[in-house]
Amino acid sequence: TERLYVRLHASGRYGKPDPRAHTMCFSPTASRKSHAGTRIDKPSDYVLGILVEGDAHVVVDGFTFETPGIAGVYSTGHHVTVRNSWFFGCRAGVAGKPESLDYSTTTNNVTVEYCDYTQQPAFSDMADTLREAAADPAFKVKKGEFFWWQRKGSSSRTWGLHSSETYEVGLLSFAGKDWEVQHCRMYDSFEGISYVGAGFSDGLHIHHCIFERCVDNAIETENYARNMNFHDNYIVDVFEPLSWQPLGGTPWPGPIYMHHNVITMTEGNAGLWDKFWPDHSWLKAGADPKNWAEHNKHMASVPKDAPAEPPLPGFLLYNNTVYFPAGGFLTTLGQNREYKNFRIFNNIMVCRELNTKTPAYKAPAMAFAANLYAPPAGHPKATAAETLAGTGGKVLDDMAALGLAPGFPVSAFTLTAASPAHGAGLDCKDAPGCGKDIGAVPFGAEWKPPVTGPQAR
DSSP: OOOOOOOTTSTTTSSSGGGGGOOOOOOOOOSSSSSOOOOOOSSGGGGEEOOOOEEEEEEEEEOOOOOOOOEEOOOOOOEEEEEEEEEEEEEEEESSSOOOOOOOOOOOOEEESOOOOOOOHHHHHHHHHHHHTTOOOOOOOTOOOTTTTTTTTTTTTTTTTTGGOOOEEEESOOBBSSHHHHHHHEEEEEEEEEEEEEEOSSSEEEEEEEEEESOOOOOEOOTTTTTTESOEEEEEEEESSSSEEEOSSSOOOOOOEEEEEEEETTTTTTTTTTTOOTTEEEEEEEEEEGOTTTTOOOGGGGGGTBBBBBOOEEEEEOOOOETTTTEEEEEEESSSSOOOTTTEEEEEEEEOSSSSTTTOOOOSSSESSOOOEEEEEEEOOTTHHHHHOOEEEEEEEESSGGOOOOTTTTOOOBBBOOOOOOOOOOOOOTTOOOOOSSSSSSSTOOOOOOOOOOOOO
């Protein structure tokens, strides 16, 4: 129709509801030749291109990147730093060359630090949709239909966009070997860092970041992420914060280390998904049947009931403090729901069940140890509470027994002198940064949210 339709909130939340009162930016179209529209093949796909082969040794400092076709920064060269920058309306913040497990062909050694990435108002639009639907007694939805995922994009869903227009990307696209993300804030977005960014990475190091109000996940490790270290991050109001969901078959993602993260929900958003998706969890994991799709020919010799099995030392989830009152610990994927080489220890966990959909399920192949588990206020203890606590762990009667500082779970995650977390954890030699005080914050340290976003100098 050669018309651009703009929806502005009648309340004035985003300024005047009259579109004539605004200056608007919108991006050029991206190629539909690739899934998710992330293949960069023309200048309008990015704002700034570092178009060299080999080592670039470029620092990008203090820019605003707005509404490219795909990425704010695109680099074909290695050894690039992007810092103190803002990304608005970018499908991806920083992108490298196309994904590959052959790292001689990828973009390597990229650092992204002290940056802001947002797709506002992606989260508040979703929240509005859920609340309006929940309040409408005539509204019906088929179980599992994520009707709020308008930004996910899929040519197979009538409610979605074409897959090349998806927002399901995040701060990174096509990380190669030895990328680092530190002190960045990803908020009001569909993803924090998705499979498009992390899925083929080796040595991706993500730390001291804030992931806030994400429609789907904070971090996705699929399909093949290896040697990932994800620690000291603050995750707030995210539908399912951590994801291990390979779809391309072997090699499975791993080893992966996730530790010293604080994962929490605010009171206003904790029950947001209760009516339509009450069995979501703070970890989504499993080898989905899609791994055995016809195009994954290398899976022909792999039994279809094979368990999820990241390479040793495995998927290690330790020394985290988690308050997830609206859901469970694990969303299961796959045929037999077995998880080898998954180790969960030294965590403080507040959640409804191990698996909310099937409370009796006890994740028999997972290894749980030295965790402190407590039920959320107003809920009974999890059916599999003893499994969540694990060997040497404890099931507590309520959150008060965790001994966390006043202000938990909204603003304080430090241990008081009365906490049973003191020195009660495992000392694990193959887990980087493992601490014997259970939880994300050792006794004597004061928790503060990470310093993120562009810094004045």
